[in-house]
Amino acid sequence: QVTLRESGPALVKPTQTLTLTCSFSGFSLSTSGMSVFWIRQPPGKALEWLARIDWDDDKYYSTSLRTRLTISKDTSKNQVVLTMTNMAPVDTATYYCARIRGSSFPPAPDVWGKGTTVTVSS
Amino acid sequence: EIVLTQSPGTLSLSPGERATLSCRASQSLTNSYLAWYQQKPGQAPRLLFYGASRRATGIPDRFTGSGSGTDFTLTISRLEPEDFAVYFCQQYGSSPPDTFGQGTKLEI
Numbered sequence: 001q002v003t004l005r006e007s008g009p010a011l012v013k014p015t016q017t018l019t020l021t022c023s024f025s026g027f028s029l030s031t032s033g034m035s036v037f038w039i040r041q042p043p044g045k046a047l048e049w050l051a052r053i054d055w056d057d058d059k060y061y062s063t064s065l066r067t068r069l070t071i072s073k074d075t076s077k078n079q080v081v082l083t084m085t086n087m088a089p090v091d092t093a094t095y096y097c098a099r100i101r102g103s104s105f106p107p108a109p110d111v112w113g114k115g116t117t118v119t120v121s122s
Numbered sequence: 123e124i125v126l127t128q129s130p131g132t133l134s135l136s137p138g139e140r141a142t143l144s145c146r147a148s149q150s151l152t153n154s155y156l157a158w159y160q161q162k163p164g165q166a167p168r169l170l171f172y173g174a175s176r177r178a179t180g181i182p183d184r185f186t187g188s189g190s191g192t193d194f195t196l197t198i199s200r201l202e203p204e205d206f207a208v209y210f211c212q213q214y215g216s217s218p219p220d221t222f223g224q225g226t227k228l229e230i
């Protein structure tokens with residue numbers, strides 16, 4: 001069974017750096033075609049794609065947030081970490097991680113975590 | 123960056139009716155790596171379709187995903203009460219950065 005779980009601080013102060021961890025099981029991010037991506041959703045608003053890391057360590061970022069984001073993976077721990085610098089109240093959102101199953105065709109973004117809520121406030 | 127535009131923003135229908143939701147891409151999705159999700163309040167999105175038309179596990183056959191190139195459609199043939207939710211499309215995989223549409227709210 002494939003599961004993903006997000007963890008990190010529920011509250012951060014403006015200008016601080018947010019570090020979120022996606023811990024997963026049931027697959028390996030060293031398997032060809034696999035990817036993990038991060039998404040966020042401010043209250044009452046749409047989903048926003050943030051970043052993605054592929055099995056071969058290729059990394060991709062949101063155009064509007066790329067200067068603030070860093071994504072990395074620790075294959076041995078089955079974890080993907082996302083950092084976002086210079087947090088502001090507008091970054092208050094539920095943050096999700098999800099995987100793309102690329103081991104079959106077509107690839108499928110098939111499993112999501114339940115999300116973790118982050119509030120930015122002083 | 124590929125922009126996805128969903129229409130309508132809100133769709134008001136009754137149970138038993140047919141729903142047609144649109145997702146239009148600003149550039150052709152040459153591999154049709156287009157996904158549809160359903161989201162209910164307080165829940166994570168649930169995958170309905172991937173590869174534009176491949177139904178995800180456990181999705182009823184009253185849901186159909188179709189389209190290619192720049193125009194994609196999610197159709198629900200006969201609405202059930204549990205289908206009223208927000209629906210998002212996403213292009214993923216082959217043309218990063220991946221992006222989402224702004225969503226369609228399907229309301230009773």
